[in-house]
Amino acid sequence: MAEGEEVRNKQVLLKDYISGFPKESDMYISTDKTIRLKVPQGCNGVLVKNLYLSCDTYKGLLMQKVEFPSVFTSFTPGSVITGEGVAKVLDSGHPNFKKGDLVWGITGWEEYSLITAPDSIFKIEHTDVPLSYYAGVLGxxxxxxxxxxxxxxxxxxxxxxxxxxxxxxxxxxxxxxxxxxxxxxxxxxxxxxxxxxxxxxxxxxxxxxxxxxxxxxxxxxxxxxxxxxxxxxxxxxxxxxxxxxxxxxxxxxxxxxxxxxxxxxxxxxxxxxxxxxxxxxxxxxxxxxDYYPQYSKFLDIVLPCIREGKITYVEDIVEGLENGPAAFVGLFSGRNVGKQLVVVAHE
Structure with missing residues (x-):
C-alpha cells in the first residue's frame, strides 16, 4: 500500500450489548469504513497495521452494559472491539515512534488502527523471539x-x-x-x-x-x-x-x-x-x-528464560480477522489449547 492511500478497513464490530456468554452473532465483520494510511496533520497518534490480536475472556465483560469502577469501559454497540495486539507502525505523529517500528499494546480488531493514545502501546526492542509472544507471554x-x-x-x-x-x-x-x-x-x-x-x-x-x-x-x-x-x-x-x-x-x-x-x-x-x-x-x-513502569525489569527476567529454554510457551493461533469472533467465543467452552491469538497479517 502506498503512503497516504485510502483503503477499506476490515473490522470486527459489536452488534449490541449482550446478556450471558458471547456468541459469534454478537459480532459482525464490516468493510464499510475506509482509512487513509497517513496520520492526520497535527495529530500525535500512530497509524499501525495490525499483525496479531489476543483473545481474552474479559472482553465478554466489556460487551455488557456494565458500569466499571475504574479501569475498564464497556464497548459501544457499532464500535470496533479493542484489545491487546502486536502491530507495525505505518506512520507516526508521535516522537517516540517512527515508520517501521513494531509495537504491542491496545489496538483495534481491524486491519489498520489509528492509535490516538500512544501511551497504550510499547515499542518492541527485542525481535529474536517470535513477534506473537508480545501479544501474550512478553506483553x-x-x-x-x-x-x-x-x-x-x-x-x-x-x-x-x-x-x-x-x-x-x-x-x-x-x-x-x-x-x-x-x-x-x-x-x-x-x-x-x-x-x-x-x-x-x-x-x-x-x-x-x-x-x-x-x-x-x-x-x-x-x-x-x-x-x-x-x-x-x-x-x-x-x-x-x-x-x-x-x-x-x-x-x-x-x-x-x-x-x-x-x-x-x-x-x-x-x-x-x-x-x-x-x-x-x-x-x-x-x-x-499500574505496574507497567516495571516492564523493563520483567523483560530482564523473562527474556533470558525464554532464550535459554527455561520457560516454555504454547500458543493456539488462527489465521484471518474474519475468524476472530469464533476464536474468541471458543474461549468460553475451553476450545483453545494455549494462548489464543488471531493473525491479521504477516509482517
Whole structure:
C-alpha cells in the first residue's frame, strides 16, 4: 500500500450489548469504513497495521452494559472491539515512534488502527523471539503473571503453590515461575489436553481436570496434601471456595481473574471467607496496568528464560480477522489449547 492511500478497513464490530456468554452473532465483520494510511496533520497518534490480536475472556465483560469502577469501559454497540495486539507502525505523529517500528499494546480488531493514545502501546526492542509472544507471554499477560506472582504473591522457596486455569498464558507462566523458585506447584485445567500440557510442557508437580472432580475441596486435599501457601486465582467461584479451605497459615491469594463469574446472570457467593481469619490469609487483587513502569525489569527476567529454554510457551493461533469472533467465543467452552491469538497479517 502506498503512503497516504485510502483503503477499506476490515473490522470486527459489536452488534449490541449482550446478556450471558458471547456468541459469534454478537459480532459482525464490516468493510464499510475506509482509512487513509497517513496520520492526520497535527495529530500525535500512530497509524499501525495490525499483525496479531489476543483473545481474552474479559472482553465478554466489556460487551455488557456494565458500569466499571475504574479501569475498564464497556464497548459501544457499532464500535470496533479493542484489545491487546502486536502491530507495525505505518506512520507516526508521535516522537517516540517512527515508520517501521513494531509495537504491542491496545489496538483495534481491524486491519489498520489509528492509535490516538500512544501511551497504550510499547515499542518492541527485542525481535529474536517470535513477534506473537508480545501479544501474550512478553506483553500484558506475561506482566500479569510476573506482577501477580512476585509482587502480590511474595513467594518463598519451597512454598506450595496452586494455579487455576493453569494452561492459559498467565497460568502456565506463573507455574513455571514457581518451579524456577523451587516451589511445589499444582495446577487445574479443563481438558485432558490442557492437563497434559501441565504435565509434559510446564513441569507442574501435580495437575487435575476440574471438570472431572465432583468435590474440589477433596481434589485439592488429594493433589496438594500439605496445603496452599499461594493460590493464584484465575476463576473465582467454587474453586476459590475450595482453595480457601486448604490455605496454610499466612497464605496469600492472588486475585487475577474470575472467569467462572464472567457473563453469568447471578454470580456465585463465596462461603468460606472465614478461612482468611482462621489462617491469617491475605487476599489481594491487582490491575496490571499500574505496574507497567516495571516492564523493563520483567523483560530482564523473562527474556533470558525464554532464550535459554527455561520457560516454555504454547500458543493456539488462527489465521484471518474474519475468524476472530469464533476464536474468541471458543474461549468460553475451553476450545483453545494455549494462548489464543488471531493473525491479521504477516509482517
Amino acid at each position: 500484558m499477560h506475561g506482566m500479569t503473571a510476573y506482577v501477580g506472582f512476585y509482587e502480590i504473591g511474595t513467594p518463598k522457596k519451597g512454598e506450595y503453590v496452586f494455579v487455576s486455569t493453569a494452561s492459559g498464558v498467565v497460568g502456565q507462566l506463573v507455574g513455571q515461575f514457581a518451579k524456577l523458585m523451587g516451589c511445589y506447584v499444582v495446577g487445574s485445567a479443563g481438558s485432558k489436553g490442557k492437563v497434559d500440557l501441565l504435565k509434559n510442557k510446564f513441569g507442574f508437580d501435580e495437575y487435575f481436570n476440574y471438570k472431572e472432580e465432583h468435590d474440589l475441596d477433596a481434589a485439592l486435599k488429594r493433589y496438594s496434601p500439605e496445603g496452599i501457601d499461594i493460590y493464584f486465582d484465575n476463576v473465582g467461584g467454587e474453586m476459590l471456595d475450595a482453595a480457601l479451605l486448604n490455605m496454610r497459615k499466612h497464605g496469600r491469594i492472588v486475585v487475577c481473574g474470575q472467569t467462572s463469574q464472567y457473563n453469568v446472570d447471578k454470580p456465585e457467593g463465596v462461603k468460606n471467607l472465614m478461612c482468611l481469619i482462621y489462617m491469617q490469609v491475605r487476599m489481594e487483587g491487582f490491575v496490571v496496568y
